[in-house]
Amino acid sequence: MRVVVIGGSGHIGSFLVPRLVRLGHQVVNISRGQRASYVEDPAWQEVEHVTADRIAEDADGTFPSRVARLEPDAVVDLIGFTVESEKALVDALRGRTGHLLYCGSTWRHGPSQRVPIREDDPTPALGDYGAAKAATAAMLKAETASGGLDATSLHPGHIVGPGWHPIGPLGNADPSVWWKLSAGEPLPIPGIGTDFMHHVHADDVAQGFELALTNREAAAGEDFNLVAPSALNVRGYATVAASWFGRSADLRSVTWDEFRRTTSQEFHDSSWNHLVRDHYFSIDKARTMLGYNPGHEPEAAILEAVRWLIENDRLHVATPLTV
Numbered sequence: 001m002r003v004v005v006i007g008g009s010g011h012i013g014s015f016l017v018p019r020l021v022r023l024g025h026q027v028v029n030i031s032r033g034q035r036a037s038y039v040e041d042p043a044w045q046e047v048e049h050v051t052a053d054r055i056a057e058d059a060d061g062t063f064p065s066r067v068a069r070l071e072p073d074a075v076v077d078l079i080g081f082t083v084e085s086e087k088a089l090v091d092a093l094r095g096r097t098g099h100l101l102y103c104g105s106t107w108r109h110g111p112s113q114r115v116p117i118r119e120d121d122p123t124p125a126l127g128d129y130g131a132a133k134a135a136t137a138a139m140l141k142a143e144t145a146s147g148g149l150d151a152t153s154l155h156p157g158h159i160v161g162p163g164w165h166p167i168g169p170l171g172n173a174d175p176s177v178w179w180k181l182s183a184g185e186p187l188p189i190p191g192i193g194t195d196f197m198h199h200v201h202a203d204d205v206a207q208g209f210e211l212a213l214t215n216r217e218a219a220a221g222e223d224f225n226l227v228a229p230s231a232l233n234v235r236g237y238a239t240v241a242a243s244w245f246g247r248s249a250d251l252r253s254v255t256w257d258e259f260r261r262t263t264s265q266e267f268h269d270s271s272w273n274h275l276v277r278d279h280y281f282s283i284d285k286a287r288t289m290l291g292y293n294p295g296h297e298p299e300a301a302i303l304e305a306v307r308w309l310i311e312n313d314r315l316h317v318a319t320p321l322t323v
Contacts, residue, residue, distance in 0.1 A: 007079035016206035018043035038163035064092030108134035116282035144221035161202035171274030183318035193235035
């Protein structure tokens with residue numbers, strides 16, 4: 001097939017595009033052209049590249065027609081953030097393209113009411129970002145149900161991989177957390193540390209998109225969670241992470257008010273937004289309908305990212321990794 005990937009140089013696309021090339025697809029990557037992929041792969045030599053600023057072209061209404069003119073058999077949209085943008089793309093592709101695969105987010109679900117969270121659980125989104133992802137997924141499901149374009153939405157958790165900072169044990173990207181864990185220093189944690197975060201390796205997200213593309217009949221009109229086989233809570237994550245440096249985690253429970261006084265507004269808000277959701281998702285639907293089989297437990301995916309950051313002088317720790 002001729003597959004257009006929108007935003008293919010990012011976290012997911014860095015793994016997905018080479019997968020698609022190796023399957024024999026003709027791949028077109030639309031990106032702003034401002035960075036290379038996160039992972040080097042000879043498959044990129046066979047990819048056609050198109051430079052475009054989606055935000056600007058969405059604003060003037062030219063982006064959907066640009067994609068349609070590429071005459072794709074399938075489109076993978078990894079950077080759709082509003083219902084209006086995705087609806088315009090659907091209108092341009094309807095009757096011309098066979099399948100649209102959309103990257104949503106597990107944040108379309110708000111704070112958990114029961115776990116594991118399934119795709120159809122009624123947990124209203126918290127915040128504009130999650131609400132937009134939820135509304136877009138609902139629109140795409142209705143589009144296919146009405147006999148329009150075949151569409152599938154896939155919803156990753158916290159994406160982890162080499163080249164960028166993972167969401168850390170406190171639900172933020174504060175590098176000082178890693179220093180404290182590697183030094184065996186006390187680490188204040190907000191609450192009692194039982195809040196879950198559900199990570200997923202970028203290549204496992206890519207696997208999910210590949211499977212949905214290959215199994216269009218099963219995937220059309222559906223939505224799928226894409227996460228690791230298990231999830232880590234704050235205490236478990238910090239304990240495992242400290243052990244990578246030969247340390248025991250010295251965790252000190254504090255109130256959210258106390259935590260706010262010891263960290264920046266940015267990191268406090270990130271921690272709150274991640275931990276208040278307390279997310280742990282089921283992948284039963286993706287396993288059953290697509291054959292999804294993630295190859296990374298969350299701790300293995302996170303360790304890979306942390307190792308890359310340390311080796312590339314992007315994260316400073318007190319003691320070397322022992323694993």
